[in-house]
Amino acid sequence: MKLAGKVALVTGASSDKGAAMSELLASEGVCVAINYLKRKEKAEAIVDKIKQNGGRAMMWQADVTSKESVNDMVEATRKQFGTVDILVNNVHGKISRKSFEETVWDEYMENLYGTIKGSFNCCHAVFEEMKNKKWGRVINIMDNIVNDPVPKYSNYITAQSALIGFTRSLAVDLGVYGITVNLINTGFTLTEKTPHAPPHVQEAIARQTPLKRLALPIDIAKALLFYASDWSDFVTGNCLIVDGGKAMR
Numbered sequence: 001m002k003l004a005g006k007v008a009l010v011t012g013a014s015s016d017k018g019a020a021m022s023e024l025l026a027s028e029g030v031c032v033a034i035n036y037l038k039r040k041e042k043a044e045a046i047v048d049k050i051k052q053n054g055g056r057a058m059m060w061q062a063d064v065t066s067k068e069s070v071n072d073m074v075e076a077t078r079k080q081f082g083t084v085d086i087l088v089n090n091v092h093g094k095i096s097r098k099s100f101e102e103t104v105w106d107e108y109m110e111n112l113y114g115t116i117k118g119s120f121n122c123c124h125a126v127f128e129e130m131k132n133k134k135w136g137r138v139i140n141i142m143d144n145i146v147n148d149p150v151p152k153y154s155n156y157i158t159a160q161s162a163l164i165g166f167t168r169s170l171a172v173d174l175g176v177y178g179i180t181v182n183l184i185n186t187g188f189t190l191t192e193k194t195p196h197a198p199p200h201v202q203e204a205i206a207r208q209t210p211l212k213r214l215a216l217p218i219d220i221a222k223a224l225l226f227y228a229s230d231w232s233d234f235v236t237g238n239c240l241i242v243d244g245g246k247a248m249r
């Protein structure tokens with residue numbers, strides 16, 4: 001893999017998915033900046049694991065919805081590792097889990113803030129440098145709930161859909177600078193949050209999936225390596241669906 005020596009910033013890296021992506025990038029020789037919001041211990045554990053395995057990592061607390069915090073985080077990453085080559089936007093906004101009639105507009109905005117404003121701030125903070133280097137990778141993580149909507153997720157689904165337009169428009173705007181912008185579209189993933197979903201729901205999703213299981217964080221991390229590396233040099237505005245074939249479109 002042609003990734004050794006690159007520097008990645010992974011947002012929401014204190015999630016299981018973020019941890020898997022960070023650890024796999026580090027195992028390929030990438031220096032990884034681990035962004036977290038509240039779970040310092042989880043971020044510390046990921047950094048420790050990467051270092052124990054001979055990799056390089058740092059951690060930084062930042063709310064991605066704050067432009068100033070994001071700029072500080074990118075600056076700290078540059079101070080530690082010199083640059084940012086790969087940006088992984090892995091934060092989603094707050095999910096309200098309400099019927100449409102119970103949902104208020106501010107809950108739409110809240111989700112858009114976490115998902116789109118967070119990604120916007122991070123892209124803005126790394127853009128100038130990527131432009132000057134004529135090389136950069138932006139990878140946005142989204143949910144295939146957009147392909148297969150379920151009730152009571154309208155604020156999340158709306159913001160996730162916006163991520164598609166955000167990705168494609170940036171791909172068009174930034175391609176001229178050698179920056180690719182792509183999406184990984186994933187399904188229900190086995191993480192620490194999985195116990196919140198009733199077993200019959202998990203079983204139904206696995207049954208409806210051609211590969212007959214739920215996604216694991218490492219499945220998404222493997223796809224990430226393609227978009228992060230030179231193997232995807234001529235791929236932008238693209239969406240790789242990593243969901244075992246559940247939402248074939």
Ligand SMILES: NC(=O)c1ccc[n+]([C@@H]2O[C@H](COP(=O)([O-])OP(=O)(O)OC[C@H]3O[C@@H](n4cnc5c(N)ncnc54)[C@H](OP(=O)(O)O)[C@@H]3O)[C@@H](O)[C@H]2O)c1
Pocket residue numbers: 011012013014015016017018035036037038039040062063064065089090091092114118141142143144186187188189190191193
């Ligand atoms: N989980 C799934 O089944 C699933 C399925 C399909 C797609 N996805 C997508 O995968 C990505 C990760 O979702 P997840 O469910 O795996 O994550 P998660 O377990 O809900 O964790 C959320 C992560 O985002 C961080 N975070 C939240 N708000 C933040 C903010 N304002 N600034 C900085 N960090 C913030 C959290 O940090 P702290 O924990 O430190 O507070 C945590 O690391 C999202 O793009 C989501 O749409 C998830």
